[in-house]
Amino acid sequence: MTSPVTERPAAGAGAAARATDLWKVYGSGEAQVIALRGVNVELERGRFTAIMGPSGSGKSTLMHCMAGLDSATRGQLAIGDTALNGLGDAGLTRLRREKVGFIFQQFNLLPTLTAEENILLPLAIAGRKPDPGWFRTVVDTVGLGDRLGHRPNQLSGGQQQRVACARALVARPEVIFADEPTGNLDSRSGAEILGFLRRSVTEHGQTIVMVTHDANAASYAGRVIFLADGQIVDELTEPTADAVLDRIKRLDVVSTGAPE
Amino acid sequence: MIKASLRGLLQRKLRLSLAVFAIVLSVAFLAGSMVLSDTLSARFTALFTTVNQNVAVVVQPKDPQAVEPARLTEAQLRTLSEVDGVRVVSPDVSVQGATPFRATDGEPVSADAALGFGVDGNDDPLGLVELREGRWPTAENEVAITAHTAELAKVKRGEQLKVYLPVLNEPRSFTVVGVAGYSGGRDSLAGEVVVMFQQAFAQRTFYGETGRFGGASFAAEPGVSDIELKQRIEQRLPAGFKALTAEESSEDRAALSGGVIIDVFKYILVGFAVVAGIVGIFLIFNTFNIIVAQRTRELALLRALGAGWGQVAGSVLLEALVVGVVGATLGLAAGVGVAAAAEQYLMGEVPLPPVDLVVAPLTVLLSYLLGVVVTLVAAFVPAVRASSVPPVAAMRDVVRPDKSLKALSIVGAVFALLGIGLVALGAFADLGGTAFLILLFGALLLFVGTLLLSPLLARPIVRGLGALIGRGSAGDLGVRNAARNPRRTAVTAAAIIIGVTVIGMTATVVQSFKTSLEDIMGENIGVEVMIQAAVTAAPDGRQGFNPKALDQVRAIPGVKEAAAWHFDALGVSVAGQPQAFGVFATDVGQAARMFPFDATGGEIRTLAAQELVLDGNTAETLKLKAGDRTPVVIGGVTRDYTVVGVYQATPIIQGILVGEPAIADFPGPLAFQGFVSLNDGVDAAPVVEKIETIMKDYPGVQVGDRQSYVDQATASYDFLLIAVQILLLVALVIALLGILNTLVLSIVERTRELGLVRAVGLSRGGLVWMITVESVLITVFGVFLGLALGVGLGAAFTKALMTLEFASVIAIPWLELAQYLLAAVVAGVLAAVIPARMAARLNVLDAISYE
């Protein structure tokens, strides 16, 4: 642990996470796939950003790179004032502990831990004490009060995702990355989860980035970035579901050359 | 379907190679110990086949151990040699224990066998022994020796050689007139020492008169088979003799002489094989069980696509069959290889004839039984479980709740309770010899019960232990992983439980026995120096030292008393019952001054002819009390003895004691043990040295102080302990690999979880620690249960020994227990190395996007 993450200020402080001229290339030769081609993006603090785009457009790749889970082929990456380029495994681990939260589409929880223990896991790993007041607030926000002692296999899919949300929120990370967090849920449970995420942004100033396919889900965000073929092709602020759908239709025309 | 399952086989390389590895390992240990044991036996048989190479039939006394073994007269020998079909006769005049003394320092030559022969001055008619230089002995004071003997005794032809003469019980000097070897240029057959005397001298000295033979070997004329000749000879055979074909005789003698060493070794190897087999069953079962369980979803998918129950189970079994056959074959090959290497290593220095490795049909059979059948059973159980799950339920991605442990635990509890009851009965009730049978059976029940209960015990014990070592969140996750699947943890630990129970039990009994002995020896024994004859056969007064030598001991300044103890364990019976532990003859009045003798009936005093004393247990068994008269057979003579006294048995003195007049009936006049007491303040060390010089003429007689006596008395137990510790090592190695296997499979199974904890901030080091904690907990759990069970059973066995006065305290070997625990922790850490590295190398992104 020779490189404390706080010692590497990056330009343009104020953004929670940044990617500058980000390229990601998988494989080589015949099998080469360019997943990202020169993406520039800046995620402001205290904002709920959605990333949309057709399947295979590079959404997950962009998120993984920005979260430090995957390395960039070229370009600059930063979370807060910490540059990711060149951080080793130890540095990245520390970064994840202190500045990043994750919500995955599924398999978010450890089956051996109770809901409460799952929520507190990142803090336990980091050796930090939870703030009891904040813990209560988070648990109340996601509505898990009477379910804290249960194990994941005793919870429904929606409840499991709420636990995952609470886990991401409780450590108050610089930024939370969520890859299709409601992809496996019915629309009501999905709406609840999205509601919590939005409230944590508006009420507590949390920064959240979410990948989604669902225009309705994207409408909970304050800003939507549209990705196609590894490039940012469009952007919307304070969108409605209809506006998002409209954009998607137009993009499909652009990328496939024909109306759906 | 078959194609699908075979293709599936190739695609899961890692998991399957682990399964094959488990089978190879178990089978290799089993096959290796069996092949080694069989090959060593074959070596000994081969030795005597060499001895009998030109022999067709051997004639020997029916009971060579008898007090007065049958002898052939010259006339009888002539009759036998005139049997139709006999080509040549080689009469036998021989004795065991004709030990030469080294010319350089006067010490007796040490060898496994020291044989004396009488030879008639002509070359060996059977051509086995050949004169290399000089001539055969023709005078009483001449001997010929083998080249190996010459080398050991450091003498050359023409020089003097001192040889101890059994029966005469004294050493005498001879001139070496010849050096011989064996056909084929060998100096010895098996490292034995051989001295050849003039025949008449040997007959007179060893057999009491000339013209007597101990037996004879016969070569057949061409065209006469061994069996034919044997049948012809049998018709002329004098009473007390039997005829054997060369082959029968070789096997007989191999069993007799190789016997002791090879048998002990064989028992150890059989122990190896059994432990390897049992542990292997657990290892294979566990590995295959996990592998099939991990495929539950895949199997359910096949079911959803329309595969029938039988097809699914069949595909799993086919896979298991292929894996089992491959594993068993590789294991058998590996075992043979290991045995070959071990045999080379063990036998490299021993001049026994080399033989081919013996791979017996039983070895092959058991190898495949273990490899294939166990694998099939191990695969079948989870396959049935998997195929009986409704396809949809298995497809859903919820963690299925553990199957209830209730039924298993109830059966286990019943076994354990029954076992505890029987063990308690055996330990506390005064049942004599049957107590041990009851105890043994109870111990077995309790052991099986504990194994069945171990899944139930796994959670609480692992959590309890985990509270000690599972500090920090990574450690805590490790503890939870060890406790999450109690069945898996318990089965993985089973190998350790088995090994450690045996070792814990042995260690406790040995420690108790030693402590008892030390207590008694230290407390109230008036003996400072012990003299002890070597035990090479059942003692009967024909081995040991002349009690007159103690007169010289008594003359040493500082010596208070010296007592000679004679011992006869050959054909002794009291009150009509054979006494396997024989009788002691000594001055009992003197013994009472040196050892603690508490009379519980009658009196303990110097005994006259036809008087005896005995301990309470023996008196009870024989239904005798002070004042009774009873018939006693010693040395073939029956006399009526009076019971003068009954004493309280102690771990050092027990059994039947008669007075010195009875020695006249013993087969030989030699003392078996001597005890020396010293005046106050006299240092034992110089006295020991002086006595050693006096006893120098008696080969094999050891002199030592009190501690060395304790050491010697416990030496055989220490040997047992070491043998058991080696067993533990085998069990531990297999168990280690079993844990490794389980952990690797668990890691494959939990890839997603590993990715998750890494994603939320666990470092590589944390992950390694998590897996190490899991591994150590499984190991320590096994050691913990094993030690608890082993020490408990050991204490129970000791309690039963105490009832029989063989021990006086239960002592728990804390130091050894601590060492075993430490070994387990180290083993646990080692087992975690590979899996932990695997886990640490996982790419976070790959892990979380893992299907």
Ligand SMILES: Nc1ncnc2c1ncn2[C@@H]1O[C@H](COP(=O)(O)OP(=O)(O)OP(=O)(O)O)[C@@H](O)[C@H]1O
């Ligand atoms: N490990 C990899 N190796 C090679 N190519 C990859 C790898 N991961 C992603 N890709 C390719 O990169 C491109 C972008 O993938 P990505 O997973 O980011 O898409 P996505 O927008 O998240 O799609 P979806 O909406 O289906 O999840 C795709 O063409 C994909 O095939």
Ligand SMILES: [Mg+2]
């Ligand atoms: Mg994606």
